[in-house]
Ligand SMILES: NC(=O)c1ccc[n+]([C@@H]2O[C@H](COP(=O)([O-])OP(=O)(O)OC[C@H]3O[C@@H](n4cnc5c(N)ncnc54)[C@H](O)[C@@H]3O)[C@@H](O)[C@H]2O)c1
């Protein structure tokens with residue numbers, strides 16, 4: 001029985017893919033797999049039993065990825081699975097930033113009397129707004145979400161400028177050629193009426209938008225952060241808004257100091273909170289983790305290379321090792337010395353670590369256990385696992 005631990009609400013449509021005969025959910029503190037959303041895993045112990053962590057979502061800043069890598073734990077995420085939900089919320093926030101409809105709705109709710117219609121017509125001028133058409137939107141980070149926001153903002157009639165020096169080839173193809181590419185991020189800050197940020201939180205994106213960057217913006221500019229709180233310096237935003245040097249800020253990340261300010265809208269991290277996004281993310285997270293547990297195949301990992309190989313032999317040995325010379329030679333030699341025949345083998349490296357799958361034509365579990373012991377005793381090998389091929393192919 002494979003033990004899985006979950007944190008946060010993982011959509012049942014995803015969890016249903018873990019068959020009851022093979023998977024026990026939240027029955028052990030020594031799980032092989034963890035599935036989570038925004039839970040800060042830095043605050044929990046990571047038992048040695050854990051082989052893989054799957055984030056049903058994109059951002060992995062709530063997972064100690066470096067520690068996982070050192071321990072040979074493979075971390076997966078589901079980029080793109082919730083992108084449409086975030087895009088729709090960004091577009092809604094852009095529209096709300098120019099149309100004070102929420103104030104109008106709330107005002108009307110407290111109107112009394114038989115002349116509600118007349119009062120509404122008489123007061124509606126307080127709630128007049130502006131239009132997005134013809135205004136310029138800057139999109140920082142043209143990944144799954146940024147690309148969708150850029151394309152749809154263009155369809156709404158906005159002029160769109162994007163900035164992403166690391167854009168992937170696939171995403172680049174999906175972006176309309178009408179979206180201008182900025183060579184420098186400062187072009188976005190100095191020229192746009194609306195600026196939205198869609199980059200991952202990393203050391204180099206911490207406070208990507210701070211006092212200096214806000215100072216470059218138009219006083220009439222509106223800023224949107226649906227990426228991660230720490231990417232924008234919230235104190236600098238408050239100072240700029242209070243000095244009339246920034247017109248508005250919308251963020252999806254709660255921060256006490258941002259509450260109860262005019263021109264600041266704070267949402268309770270709702271970007272991915274749609275039934276569709278939660279289902280998509282859970283299905284993909286469960287599928288990748290299950291495939292890894294059952295076959296050793298790695299897809300959509302943020303810390304190990306993608307490695308796939310059809311599984312036809314009776315047993316598969318999976319090995320995580322430091323990416324140093326002659327590891328494959330040593331692995332093959334240990335297996336050959338035990339007189340085990342290798343059917344198939346694949347090895348991929350990524351930065352300081354590498355992953356190897358070795359399919360063996362051997363059924364003698366005692367011989368296999370002996371090989372595993374020798375491999376585990378080899379310098380620079382971090383983790384060794386044996387997987388028995390299941391009767392029903394995955
Ligand atoms: N609010 C929410 O609920 C919610 C939901 C999903 C994702 N997110 C956040 O949004 C982020 C983006 O999500 P995504 O699905 O588009 O991810 P993605 O990986 O598809 O795209 C991120 C893009 O940012 C670019 N990038 C990285 N560093 C950059 C920099 N310094 N300047 C410009 N571009 C840079 C990358 O090249 C990539 O194209 C996630 O990392 C996550 O933190 C939030």
Ligand SMILES: O=C(O)CC[C@@H](O)C(=O)O
Nearest residue numbers: 037038057058059272273
């Ligand atoms: O799980 C969520 O609700 C949010 C997920 C989102 O922040 C992400 O990074 O994908």
